[in-house]
Amino acid sequence: MIYKIPLISVVDDDESVRESLPDLIRELGFSAEAFSSAEEFLESESLRSTDCLILDIAMPGMTGPDLQQELKRRREEIPIVFITARIDEADRPRLLENGAIDCLFKPFSEHDLLRAVNAALRTS
């Protein structure tokens, strides 16, 4: 069996996140790809090979939770870690209920990120 480096996909409309987060993830030893919208991710080939999805909640067009629902409908069981810049934690329980691994509030630490990703990879 050949060891496959897990692929972590990042979906966020904020360009600075798409620049910085994949770099950090790669430094942590994973491979990483970034997408600017849920729609872009759904159409990409990485959809099948993604081992963990780091997903922004608020995005123009399809939102993070919308994508979660869509994946569920397609029976694509990709573990999801939500990230959000909001301070309102009201959405968190519902997201976890729907199968999300974690919901990180920006700004989050490297440690929190690694913990959530590892947790996600363990489920897949």
Next chain:
Amino acid sequence: MESKAVTDGRLDENVAEGRSHADSLFRQIVESIPVPVAVTTPEGEVEALNRPTLEYFGKTFEELKGWKSSDVVHPDDLQDTIAAQMAAHETGGAYNVESRHLRADGQYRWFNVLGLPLRDGQGNILRWFHLQIDIDDQKRAEEALLANERGLSEIINTIPALAWSARTDGSAEFFNQHYLEYLGLSADEAKDWGWTTAIHPEDLDRLSEDWRSIMASGKPGESEARLRRHDGKYRWFLFRANPLRDESGKVSKWYGVNTDIEDRKRGEIERKLAIDSLQANQGLLDLAQKSAGAMAFDWYIQEEINVWSSEQEALFGLAPGTFDGTYDTWKSMIYAPDWATAVVRAIQHAQQTGEVDAEYRVVWPDGSLHWLATKGRMFFDNEGKPFRMVGFTSDVTRRKLAEVRLSGEKHLLEMVASGRSLFDVLSELCTYVEGIATECHCSINLVDMNGPKIRRPIAPTMPSTYTDPLLDLPLYSDSGPCGMAAHQKKQVIVEDMENDPMWRSTEYRSLALDHGVRACWSTPIYSRAGNVLATFVILQDKPATPSALQQDLISQVTHIASIAIERAEAEGALKRSEAFLAEGQNLARIGNFSWRVDTGEIVWSDQLYRIFEFEIGTKITLELIGTRVHPDDMTLLYDMAERAGRGVSDYEYEHRLLMADGSVKHLHMMAHIAGSQPGRIEYIGAVQDVTQRRFSEEALNQARSELAHAARAMSLGVLTASIAHEVSQPLSGIITNASTCGRMLDADPPNIDGARETVRRTIRDGNRASEVIKRLRSLFGKKDFTAESVDLNEAAQEVIELTKSELRRSEVILQTEFARDLPAVNGDRVQLQQVILNLLLNAADAMSSVDDRPRQMTVQTGSDVNGLVNFSVTDQGVGFVSDEAEKLFDAFYTTKKSGMGIGLSVSRSIIEGHKGRLWAESNQGNGAVFSFSIPAADGPTALPASSVVLDKSRGSYDI
């Protein structure tokens, strides 16, 4: 050198020895020639002169030898003669020259000098032989002929007529100089048919036709046409052509002359017009007589033959045909006082000029006076006595009366205008009427309709026993003619008081009858508003009704009386209102001034002295005013003086006074230029002490500012989530990048390039976070009003940036329609942004419960032709009912569950503080539109350039 003289017929001995017989023979021949002859040697020396020569010149041989240096040959001809001789000597040929020679009597005569060489057998020239033939007479004849020819040509060219000649085919051959100059054409341009271009287009066909028939007839003929002069003006000409025949009688040429007949032509036209106008005049005369009532007469005074028309007789009140035509009868009819003045003067004037022009009165047989005007001519016999007068007479009675009335009216109005007392004016008015409508008494009763009663009876020619009882006499409709006239607002005519049953039981009847009054006509006098001010009464001692003339007079008099009474009342009112004004100024702390800028004269009202705390009556100068003006505001005083010096139409300032006790007064001053005469600038102005108002305003502004800050702080609460989002994003980037950076540096080998890139991103995200903080600080951090130039597009965009995530969270679709080239506005950026923020949050809030349609919000900016900059927010929310629209802006009115209801109220006060307007409308379909508009910084509705706007926060003034 040898030379021989033949002066005495004896030859010199030396010559006799050296010459042959031939010489002797030659000399005899020469001597015998009857015309002057000179003989010269081949070298040119004079050898011999015959007797005719010596006799002609009257000089000796010796004298004539030196002819070249004397004046025997005319100086003008000398050079030619010598030259001809020298040329002949050189060539050896003959010569012939014409020259003038001086005769013994001092006359020059023309000679033809023929020079011939005399040769020997070998052909050598022995001598020259000069034959002089007198050609003077012939020469003079030639010159005369030449002069004649020249003269003829000059004559042709200078005759004022235009002369020409033409060939037999009609084409022109020659034009005299005058003709060419007249046309402004050269000979080449005019020749052949070129001259036809100068013929008036309307005349050309006819002229050509005439010219052809003249040529066909071969006889002299003429035609008329207009010729265009060199300056483009056409004048009428008569073209006259004469044939020139050769010996066989055939026409060989045509000669012609054109003569200017413009004046004759014009004369024809004028004559026709004159005849027409004469006929018209006759008609007009008849018409004028009939319509003007001016009657013609023709009176042979000495013969006593008078052609007076019956109309003329009627003017003198005579029956047709009854005037006997005598001078005495005529004189007897003229009103005696006018005879002495007007008529005699007119006759004297007529004796000097022949013109009769008189206005005079005639006495009709019934005794009435009538004004007549006579205009005409008087003719005098050889002894200077008038024998005939013709002219017109017309009745000018109405005009004369009108003149009298006009001058009376003028006099009365002058009395009114010059401020004479009402009593004087009305008394004069009564006297005036009594003077025109004789045998009557007039009275004017001033009434008080609140009584109602007569408040003042005026009747200058009635005794006090009549007027006294009228004072305070109650006025009722049935109390007397005046009461009825005043109550019913109509003229009341009592023809005969004694026999009119209507007044039988009234107090007034006995009063009137006691004073001999029979007829009583009372006319109400109205104010312009239609109220009865007085009654005008004419009293007569016999029963009568007013004539048309009297009615005219009544309406004139009541009109003047109305003006006089109203003016008197207005003056009273003015005096009262001046007193009110003074009191009002005192209460309102307003003082007035006038300022003659050109003379420096300043006049202050008492109140203004009180405001400035100067002693009333102190002479006011700009320097004195300067001692009170607050030092910080002195520049305003200078500025005002400068503007006033330029004569600006209006100015307005707010400035402070620093009083002696250190207290400060705030003044608001406005001035307007009064009239405009060259070299005179005068301002009338008002100054109000607004100290109390300024203190209240400042307190109000303070409160408003606090409230605005509170409102902003509340908005901040709403925006907390949004702001957190805006700050969290870059913070997240910073932490992520810093973590990455740390890892890259820890790697072996360290990834320096990667680390550098993450540091760059860290800095960028740090800046982004600090931008957010700056925006927050600018919006929430301060509260003082600061005026600056604000681009509403930019200000709105900043607010949108802050609220973007909040709007997104509220699922609002934001659309912006910002006008390009939006003019800047003057105002407080933060306050305006607060209004924008408030409107955006309200709109988002209004759509929070909307699920059946997109939550669309449109933010628009624009400007209009009135120089207003507009901002509006349109939402698709719940909207409001129309009668709520104004309540929305009331403080503490709210439709929301949370919120104090001060947002819109504060927003409106902010916009009004910017001289703008904030309003709400229902959106077509759903929701609402909230808009505000404020003047552009340089728009036409911005304050006029000459006014000064107070900038409240800085205590300074922007112009």
